[in-house]
Amino acid sequence: MKILKQHRTIRRYTAREISDALLESILESGIRASTTGNIQVYSVIVTRDEEMKERLAPCHFNQPMVQEAPVVLTFCADFNRFNKWCRQRDAEPGYDNFLSFVTAAIDALLVAQNVCVAAENEGLGICYLGTTTYMAEQIIDILELPSGVVPVTTVTLGYPAEQPPLNDRLPLEAVVHQERYSDYSAEDIDMFYEEKEAFDSSKQFVEENGLKTLAQVFTKVRYKKEDNITFSNKLLAVLKKQGFMNQ
């Protein structure tokens, strides 16, 4: 499928606005995604306002696309609306637990990916911001998310001002298993990561950081253990604060 196969992350956007009608049509496609029991336990927050983008930017480590993109979408796990409906209909909701968070996060993520496919089909470029789960607490404050709502991912949207090459992917057999998980031998690992390690850009990363291997760029620079621990504890505290840890 051409749209899917041509996906590349777009981080630079032109000044061209996205019309309300186009955004609405993309979101309408997005919400056709499957959802648990058709209960739609997610919300999408649309950010277009410059001041709001400026406030969100530090939550995304000031990556420039947040302020450059005409539209920023924050996808949230959301049981607040459903809980209100239950309470208003003489039904006592039992969705203040970890499973319910995971259920709602899955709903939100399937919609996010559908929105991205729909946007790319309309000629827009997208970029996912993984920083959302690191900085959920600050995003909750800025977007005024109530109890029962947790942001899980953010997507910037705009008309592309760059056309980067397709990103590499591991060979399909590296990520797909037949019938049972076939664990990786040392030779498998060498074979599957060989292409990625051989890129000039990979070698440059290693050299610029004064390291020995590409894997060290991830463990020592990009996704460090101490940061992961800090953000794990912050995220678990957010789940508790937003009412998802009563089990």
Add this chain to the structure above:
Amino acid sequence: MKILKQHRTIRRYTAREISDALLESILESGIRASTTGNIQVYSVIVTRDEEMKERLAPCHFNQPMVQEAPVVLTFCADFNRFNKWCRQRDAEPGYDNFLSFVTAAIDALLVAQNVCVAAENEGLGICYLGTTTYMAEQIIDILELPSGVVPVTTVTLGYPAEQPPLNDRLPLEAVVHQERYSDYSAEDIDMFYEEKEAFDSSKQFVEENGLKTLAQVFTKVRYKKEDNITFSNKLLAVLKKQGFMNQ
């Protein structure tokens, strides 16, 4: 976008097989999805074998599509492969924590939705099985998933033997917020849920269960608090067992 807008969950399949070439092409499209830092921390387990489907069926509460579908795909958060690569390259991975699980689950879910869009584009029907997170422990045993790997969703795939009507969705303004979360008034809730409550099928659910409201069908029958608590604790235990709770 036609493919997205026409999505309906397909639970009945014809006996027609899915060729290896078609499945490979769909999975190739799937893995073009965005992934955190392009590290692809997910795996997909393909189930075609009848005996394996029979073993998986109880994990999905014996919903008949698991055994009827020619292909069952289990999408897993997977740091095992990446951790092995790191260790083999003199890099100490720090991905045994909750944030890393969430990162990997997001990767897996974006790929899952891409696979579903690609499959529907080829005329296949899909059904997500939310039971995966409830029964992760049993699925881990059956699919022989090692430490660092947790199943997050399952999709059944096959040629449709039914053409159900489009499912209802809440109005777009019920799930989309402009700039800030706009919390719901009692009138908003009445308005947004009015259509869903008015369906004959909804009224039938309420009546068959001897209940008063549609919301009670969810809280008292489909997604009960006591089940959610049980499955929350099981899932947290699975995360611990699979090595994702060291923070």
